[in-house]
Amino acid sequence: xxxxxxxxxxxxxxxxxxxxxxxxxxxxxxxxxxxxxxxxxxxxxxxxxxxxxxxxxxxxxxxxxxxxxxxxxxxxxxxxxxxxxxxxxxxxxxxxxxxxxxxxxxxxxxxxxxxxxxxxxxxxxxxxxxxxxxxxxxxxxxxxxxxxxxxxxxxxxxxxxxxxxxxxxxxxxxxxxxxxxxxxxxxxxxxxxxxxxxxxxxxxxxxxxxxxxxxxxxxxxxxxxxxxxxxxxxxxxxxxxxxxxxxxxxxxxxxxxxxxxxxxxxxxxxxxxxxxxxxxxxxxxxxxxxxxxxxxxxxxxxxxxxxxxxxxxxxxxxxxxxxxxxxxxxxxxxxxxxxxxxxxxxxxxxxxxxxxxxxxxxxxxxxxxx
Numbered sequence: 458x459x460x461x462x463x464x465x466x467x468x469x470x471x472x473x474x475x476x477x478x479x480x481x482x483x484x485x486x487x488x489x490x491x492x493x494x495x496x497x498x499x500x501x502x503x504x505x506x507x508x509x510x511x512x513x514x515x516x517x518x519x520x521x522x523x524x525x526x527x528x529x530x531x532x533x534x535x536x537x538x539x540x541x542x543x544x545x546x547x548x549x550x551x552x553x554x555x556x557x558x559x560x561x562x563x564x565x566x567x568x569x570x571x572x573x574x575x576x577x578x579x580x581x582x583x584x585x586x587x588x589x590x591x592x593x594x595x596x597x598x599x600x601x602x603x604x605x606x607x608x609x610x611x612x613x614x615x616x617x618x619x620x621x622x623x624x625x626x627x628x629x630x631x632x633x634x635x636x637x638x639x640x641x642x643x644x645x646x647x648x649x650x651x652x653x654x655x656x657x658x659x660x661x662x663x664x665x666x667x668x669x670x671x672x673x674x675x676x677x678x679x680x681x682x683x684x685x686x687x688x689x690x691x692x693x694x695x696x697x698x699x700x701x702x703x704x705x706x707x708x709x710x711x712x713x714x715x716x717x718x719x720x721x722x723x724x725x726x727x728x729x730x731x732x733x734x735x736x737x738x739x740x741x742x743x744x745x746x747x748x749x750x751x752x753x754x755x756x757x758x759x760x761x762x763x764x765x766x767x768x769x770x771x772x773x774x775x776x777x778x779x780x781x782x783x784x785x786x787x788x789x790x791x792x793x794x795x796x797x798x799x800x801x802x803x804x805x806x807x808x809x810x811x812x813x814x815x816x817x818x819x820x821x822x823x824x825x826x827x
Contacts, residue, residue, distance in 0.1 A: 458551050464662065468555045470519060470547075477612045479518045481638065483663025486521070486560055488638060491661040493604045494525045496669060497636040501602040502533060504632060509536040509582075513600035513628055515616070516607045517543035517585055519552050520571040524561040530580040539583045542593050546585060547572065590621050595628045603628065603635035610641060617644055622651035622670075631674030640666040649747050673748070681757040684720040685711030685813070686728060686766035687742055687820060693797040694820075695776070697731065698783045700792040703752060705783035706809035709763065709816065710795070720762040728766070731793065732774045739765040743819040749812050761812035763819070800824075 459471040465484030472479065481488040501510050512526060523539055530537045549572050558568040570576035574585035586593050603625050607616040615621075617639070625635050635648075640657060645668055648655045653670035660667040687709060688695040697710040710731050714723040721738040728736040742763045751757035778794025798807075805814040805821075 458547075460554055467557075467560055470551065470555065472608075475608060475612045477608045480521065481661060481663055484661065488661040488663075489521045489525050492636055492638045492667055493522045493606070494529055496658060496667065497602045497604055497634070498526055498529055498537070500634060500669075502529075502535060505601055509538050511599055511601045511630075512537055512539045512604060513595070513602075513625075514539060514541040514604040514606060515590055515625075516605075517541035517546065517571075518606065519547060519555055519557060520568055521557050521561075522604050522606060523571050523581075523583060524557055524563050524568060527563055527567060527581050528561055536579070537581050539581060540586055541583070542586050542588060542590060544587060544589045544592075546574070546587065549573070590616060590624060595624060597627055598630050600629050601633050603633070605635050605637040605639075609639065610644060617647060619647055619650050622648050622653065626651050626653055626670075626672050629672040631672060633672050635670040636667070637670075638664065638667050640664065640668050644668065652748060654748065675756060678756045678758060680760050681751055681754075682714040682720075682760045682762070683712060683812075684714050684723040684727070684762045684764065685709040685816070686724045686736055686738070687763050687816065688736065688766050688768065689800060689820075690767070692800055694800050694803060696796055696798050698778050698780050698794045698796060700783040700788045700790055701752075702790070703809075705780055705788070707780055708808060708810055709813050711763075714762075720764060724764055724766060732795065734773045735769045736766040737769055739767060741765075742823070743816040745812050746815060747811070749810070752810070759810075759812055761810075761816070763813075763816035 460468055461471055462468050463480065463482050463485045465487045467486035469478050469480040469485045514522060523541060526537050526539060549569060552572050558565040567576060571583055576583040607613050610617040640660060645655050648670045654673045655668055655670045657666045658669050695710060697708050699706055699708060711724055711727045714720060724738050725736060728734060742765050745761045749759040751759050774795060776795050776797060778796035782794040783792055805817045808814045808817060
């Protein structure tokens with residue numbers, strides 16, 4: 458291990474085996490204080506003003522994040538219960554030269570105990586778990602906050618996957634949050650696929666942004682199940698242009714599933730209502746993979762089901778609509794025009810709703826796969 462001073466005067470270690478640093482070279486202490494202290498623990502304390510705060514840490518490393526938690530717990534007269542997952546713990550001879558105890562103004566005995574794997578006092582109940590994320594015995598709904606401090610995805614790609622994020626979300630209490638220094642788009646999408654609501658927030662020195670992922674708790678929420686038809690013929694796909702409260706939008710034809718209907722029955726009914734023509738419902742194309750909150754009601758989560766479909770004969774409705782037809786103050790609310798878009802030029806981002814964008818991506822992938 459090679460010692461290196463970072464830009465805020467604190468020190469970090471270089472891991473030669475993986476060619477990575479344990480902390481940001483822009484400021485080890487500054488990164489810990491911002492990412493895990495201010496954005497993680499302080500937020501958890503605000504959500505839970507009384508009682509102990511439970512922290513699940515992925516990657517104990519040099520113990521700097523735990524020291525910061527000890528300092529904040531002492532200052533706030535709170536108890537933090539910390540479980541740190543670390544399959545490859547460092548030794549005291551590795552950690553001592555960093556001077557972290559003096560830096561954080563924490564008794565050296567505290568840091569020695571943390572590095573040894575166990576410490577209990579009036580501020581903290583700490584235990585190191587010598588196991589990885591997928592092997593550790595976690596408890597459902599235990600953690601108020603997850604300190605996700607694994608090495609970067611380039612060094613440890615196996616720790617930035619959907620199964621790992623599934624475990625992190627499962628271990629969090631409703632409303633709990635995961636914080637990490639990483640702000641990569643792939644990581645954000647992975648967290649979203651695992652069911653997190655993910656926010657980009659200001660990062661520590663040297664990083665414009667970081668990620669905070671929330672296990673959403675909305676007891677009053679409910680699902681809004683919707684079914685849509687994807688009709689492709691002669692190189693074009695049928696779309697619906699509609700005047701909605703947010704303006705003119707492009708979407709797939711379809712709508713809400715009513716009581717007593719399955720998705721296919723809902724699509725056939727919607728075809729009669731919107732097109733005035735029957736459709737034959739074919740294979741399932743896509744079911745929403747992410748949590749889509751309704752644009753009309755924040756207490757509704759949309760579960761969209763897209764099926765391929767075809768007409769039972771020639772088109773018998775006006776199908777020359779364009780997006781411009783549903784723009785302007787003079788267009789009645791809920792007005793609808795139907796039209797066709799070239800499948801080769803239509804892009805997912807052309808759709809207004811995220812669930813339709815997901816479905817069109819799925820169609821494009823199916824075509825690329827043959």
